[in-house]
Amino acid sequence: MRFTLRVGFAVLFMSSPAAVAGGTKAPLQIIVSTEQQSLVVYDGDTIVATSKVSTGKAGHGTPTGIFSILEKRRKHQSNIYSNAPMPFMQRLTWSGIALHGSNHVPDYPASHGCVRLPSKFAANLFKMTVHGMHVLISDRQVTPAAVSSAVLFQPKQSRQHELPPLSDVPLRPSIGQLHNNAVEVAMTVKPPAPAASAEEQAAIRILITRRGMRETVRDLQVLLNMLGHEAGLADGLSGPATLAAIRAFQTAERLPADGKITPELIEAVFRKAQREMPPNGVLRVRRQFQPLFEAGVTIDKPEAALGTHFLQFQNFDAKTGEGKWFGVSLENELPKATRKRLGITADADPPASNSLQQSLSRIGIPDDVRKRIAGLLANGSSLSISDTDSGLETGEGTDFITITRTVTGG
CATH class of the missing domain: 1.10.101 (Muramoyl-pentapeptide Carboxypeptidase; domain 1)
Known part of the structure; x- marks a missing residue:
């Protein structure tokens, strides 16, 4: 029998330099727990703000995984549920999942898939976030921790100029483009991706997964x-x-x-064709919701699952050429058919263990790829690691979206 510890989360904004009124450029991240019905904003491993939430009810479950904010609207209405108001809407998928304010946020799942926030907190959170800010949704509550590994990139590893982006990365349509029957929907025409003030300083998104x-x-x-x-x-x-x-x-x-x-x-x-067989892993890079390039990487012990992990780079020090990585591991039980297709016969270590470090140690990245990424790295850059590809939610106008549990109803 599974017992869940429920902790009450009041609306709370901590005194932190990151929580500056009127907005912030700090590379924060948001973590939502469906078990705790809570939301926590982190600056690295420091809590900036917390709130209770209400996620998807039975039949309309909120998907779990790695997301980022794709669109922000102060005023929005659902075009499926009788024009229901969705103030301070922050879209996570083009298929209809979003954070938004509500006057009805009980301490249990009650939405049609979105993450409801108390109205006042939603307004304050809206000021703190920026396009591309990461939002992780997990069943259990997870906490970012500092991670050190020789596999992780550091800007000091390269001072070379960026190479021209490759153009052979295929875009995949999002679920929102394939189906119209989304859950509690924030469905509108996609706006163009917002441009950064300086493209060289825009954070990159890295995904390492098995070659599909x-x-x-x-x-x-x-x-x-x-x-x-x-x-x-x-x-x-x-x-x-x-x-x-x-x-x-x-x-x-x-x-x-x-x-x-x-x-x-x-x-x-x-x-x-007199060509060498490709490696069994692939590394992909995106910036400002657009693909830059991809390269082959090797995954040691491919019969063992990698698990699903997320890391964010921040606190860059120009003097040392280094920054800090903060990471979390998410639960992701692969279906039997997926395990068979990928040749996985051994489970990943539990997220509570050092599974992230062990997964990092199994990844081999060519030196030229490492140098190129080091030259692109900026505050807020992220690295996702997953056995499965980013899926159909990753497409035009998104970062890499990794789903660990899909919506279980209509």
Whole structure:
């Protein structure tokens, strides 16, 4: 039997330099606990503000995971629930999840998926936040802690100028673009991503995950085209042209022409093209809601789950060229089908242990990639680590969104 300790959270703003009236540029982060029905604002590992909240009720559960603020509106109305007022709305997904003020914030889940805040707190929080500020939603209450690891990036590792961004990173549509039946909705036309005052100082978003089927298919398409088998656009989607190209390759190589993508087929295509097999992990970088580049990384002991972790960089000291990383681990129980697809046979260590440090120690990043990221690092930059890709919520006008539990109802 599972027992949940409930702690009362009153609306509280701590005396902190980060909580400056009228707004702040400090790289804060927000952590919401659905078990505690609480919200805590952190500056590193220091509490800046706390409040009670009301998350999604049964059938309209609030998704958990790693989000960021995509849009802010002082006045907003739901276009599904009878124009219900949603003041000081701060959008977390384009499919309809947001933080917003409400006059009804009981100490139990009562919303249609959004995170309701007491009206006064919502107004004050609105002043503190900025576009791109991270919001973590977890069942249990988690607390950021300082993390030190040789794997983590530091600006002093590179003083080189930024390389031109790569343009071969495919964007994925968000759930909001695919479905219209979202939960307690803040659905409007997407505004353009806000521009930073100086692009060089804009925080970057880094995601490290396992190499997925889409990356594999995209590589196959590139190599098949190079070998003279027309696979069509290298978009990572195995459509009719790609399947026909695979059969043509199999026929030319006197293999069973079944059109199936198997490890044996992948190896045969790479061998024929005289290319090395790609690493089993991928690192992606975004800035101001737009993709910059991606690169291969290695994941040691791939049969063991990495878990889901989030780290934020801040307190940069220009004299030393260093800053601090603060991290948390989130619970993320992978479905059996996902574990089988990824070849995972061993669970990650519990989040309460040193699972974050152990996951970091298993990641190998090429020196050139490390130097490039070090040159881009700025206060508020973040690193997400997850076994699964960022999913369909990551798309145009978002940071990397990592869902650890989806909405369980309509």
